[in-house]
Amino acid sequence: MDITDRKLLNLIQSPFPMVDQPFQKLGEEVGISEQEVLDRLTELKRTNVLRQISAIFDTRRLGFKTTLVAMAYEPKQLHKAAMEINKHPGVSHNYAREGSYYNLWFTLAVPPEHDLEATAAYMSLKTGAIEQRIMPTKRFFKIGVNFDMVKKKGSSFNFSPDNVKSSEDKAASDKEAAESWNKAVPITEAEKDAIRGMQEDLELIPRPYDSIAQQLGMSTDELFALAKDFQ
Structure with a gap:
């Protein structure tokens, strides 16, 4: 990887451009063409x-x-079980x-109608585990990490919504965040479809959002509006 690759990797971590031609936008920031961005990411x-x-x-x-x-x-079962x-x-x-x-650790998420312990127990039985232990999330302290590929170091961010408020306001907002971090928000069927679409690997083409919007039966602008609401 050269310095341009590293700059691109920094840019795509967050926030990724929600515009018609995101790779052109990335190219403008790095100083290369849209096609070169696509070639490098490929x-x-x-x-x-x-x-x-x-x-x-x-x-x-x-x-x-x-x-x-x-x-x-058992060590000889580990790879097969992991797969x-x-x-x-x-x-x-x-x-x-x-x-x-x-000797195998993973995170597991299940929808509201599924039982977490029962799912883990079934997976343990199906894969022939000797023993299994679940450690449900009680409180979240960190929700993301960015890796600076230029300076070669990482930085994390937590669930505190604002780091520049007064101490009183920050304490109140921290308390609110701590109480609400795991509370579900209502979403429509259309929003569920949009979430599924946006979780798919983005195509490395000039206008990748057009095909997602088309599959969802909406315009690209409507997709962008939904994405903004989700943030």
């Missing part, structure tokens, strides 16, 4: 530096329940910890 994906470009939603605000799950497997666990749509951040009793 290569970064080919080499597994970049996994995907998509919207990230707060599962708790959508009514999902989340937990960290630790499972213990099976990965098939579940609510699984992310699945890591092996070889040498530990609990």
Whole structure:
């Protein structure tokens, strides 16, 4: 990777441009053409530096329940079990910890109508785990991390909505955030469809949002308006 690749990786982490031609916008900021942006991102994906470009939603605000799950497997079963666990749509951040009793750790999210403990127990049984332990999220302290690919360091941000308020206002808003971070907000069926569409890997084409909007039966401007409301 050269410095231009690193600058691009910084820019696409957040906030990603919600405009008709987002890759042209990125190119203007870096000083290269739209096509070069597309070519560079394609290569970064080919080499597994970049996994995907998509919207990230707060599962708790959508009514999902989340937990960290630790499972213990015989070493020879670990890889096969991990591949099976990965098939579940609510699984992310699945890591092996070889040498530990609990040697597979992953996060699990399930929709409101599903039981978190029952889901984890079923997965444990299906994959032949020796033992499993769930650690449901009780309080959230950090909701994101950005990696500065130019300076080669990371920075995180937490759920506090504002870091520049007076101490009294900040204390009140922190209390409100702490009490409401896992409260679901009502969403319509159309919004659910939009969320599904925006979670898909963004196509590396000049106007990627057009096809998403078309699949949802709305205009691109309507899609942008929904995305803004979600933020």
